[in-house]
Amino acid sequence: MTVRFAALGDSLTEGVGDPVPGGRRGWAALLAPSLSPGPVNFRNLANSGALSRDLLVSQLPAALALRPQYAAVVVGGNDTLRASFDLDLTARHLSAVLRSLTAVGTVPLTACLPDPGRLLRLPTPLARPLARRMRGVNAVVHALSEHHHAVHLHLADLPWTARRALLSVDRLHPSAAGHQLIACGFHSLLVEAGHPVGPPPAELATVAPAPGADLWWMATQGTRWVAARSTDLLPGLLALAAIEARHQLRGSARRLDLAEAEATAAIVARLTVPTPEPSIGDLPAPSTADTSPTA
Template sequence: MPAIRLAALGDSFVEGRGDPGLDGPFHGWVPRLADQLGIPRRGVLNLGVYQATTQDVVDGQLPAVLARKPPMIVVNVGVNDLVSDYDPERFRRNLGTIYSSLRGMDTTVFTASYPDIPKNLAVPDAFRSLLRDRFAEANSVLREITVATGTLCLDLTAMPGWAEARVWAADGIHPNAAGHQLFADQLTEFAARETGLVQPALLVGG
């Protein structure tokens, strides 16, 4: 069994949806990030699943990562909670479980805040307003939990590009190839800056 150096947990954003692949259904930011960090594909574990919620990550993906203990983990999940069966207490509890469980495992854990996806959706204004309130609340909860657990959180609401239509697929929910590349680029730079490394690949022993 090859050593896993990068693991990604989450939903269809992690899966790579919106970015068609040449050797599979999707490409996405995970292999792009691995390439930039000098991590061979055999050292990458991508657990992203379409429509996964925070509960799905807690129940299925988290145990798999805890068993492998990779040196770098990226988590992106929560949008499906926010746009469907939203339970604020369950959302907070699940995020707390995910990030506290990964803490102290001799690994570096990254995540990112939720961009303004409601802006892209063809929904009534009242529902868009409701979704934006949920996304704002979710970002507040995420900031609180990541600070408490030492998780490194890339704030996409403050990063350039995410308000532009050019980075989104036609459904407005998933990034397109340009969006997945943008996220890989921004996360690589963020990892280098926050960990004090000149070469991001050193983060995972590359």
Template structure:
């Protein structure tokens, strides 16, 4: 029986914490993470007998670091599917040259598509509802428009995170409010497969009604978040350190899903 829709044989995921899978714990897996990319790979593996998957993403990396460290390694694997999520960490820096940032991105996407890969890239998320991250909304919107042009120019698949509804629910995010929760990763896997036009049976999580918190409960949550995430995060920015300094890619070579999971 023929398989409906595109079939991919060699999938390589590039990026930062978003693609590494932070916020979606899985103690038995490399780096103790699962994430949306693993979920996508697991489904793609059911559609062919010769599927292999590599995930080169490392948390905390800037776009330039991602492309410098991961692009050539990905090209050497001759993938027919590449996902690249990059730029989010750059947008959170005090200053950023968005035109130069996206020009670097554009060059990389062009190399990947020229090599024959289907390439999926993302717009950045609209965090306008969040009291802290809403300050980034303007620069994020500019970045997104340029990324849309990159996708159009190279025929890349665009996963338009900016336009997704439902992520304004804090249950879609991990305790740090920066990385998606398991529910957020599950929803993202659905969106990626849909964008690639791959038929699937995955469903987005139904979280039910949002919890109602008292003002005191919310103040306590906010205080814990500032102490345990925001202050250490600013500390790393000031000292030039990254959460990924001692982290390596968790699936650095192409391998079948059953071989490591």
């Protein structure tokens, strides 16, 4: 039997950081052949810059048409990098995607994401608001993954900053070795959960970016990325940084963390309410019609 696997997500799942002749590969493509001892029909629907809304509106219909046994749902980083970030809206988008997939029997593969401010080594006043947003998104992903029985990889806990070879030159996406680590992580979790998968993904050589590669990327590509974000994220992020600085001076920064945690908990509570089992009073009354056979 052919196993069907759809990958929904952004640049991480599209394969940025893992270039191959003719395009990109990425962790989902590395994992796909290992999802079954037999043939696998893999379709990568992810695209760079995708937000949680894009998964719901654009990628989900194509995934449902495939009726996959497995579907990667890894998103949220781009949401936190937008001035219009709304955790409640992001959470509702993710919830709708996972609910739709599990309703047709698909096993979702989800992951929490590392803090982009830490990866990019942003100054503390800029990094803290992003970290707070990422904590909120990850808390939502954790809760929704448990609620929908997803196979969840704690991607944020992998040693991204400790092992430079795991990051691409942009310091925001995995390198080829980083993508392979993600693929192997999901494969191990599927094995532990008893899924009938095939052998693990083949091991790739771990090569750190060459000296000066970070500077070359910034000179040739990174400036475009920064410019694009500057017209959207930067004004809002600077405003957040100003609020952060004021709270730091007053010694009240902890209030921001507590407010974020309370808001996140309320969102999670709304989206993970257990579906009640029908009580006897809710069941239809048995029919009193004569069911004896007729001549």
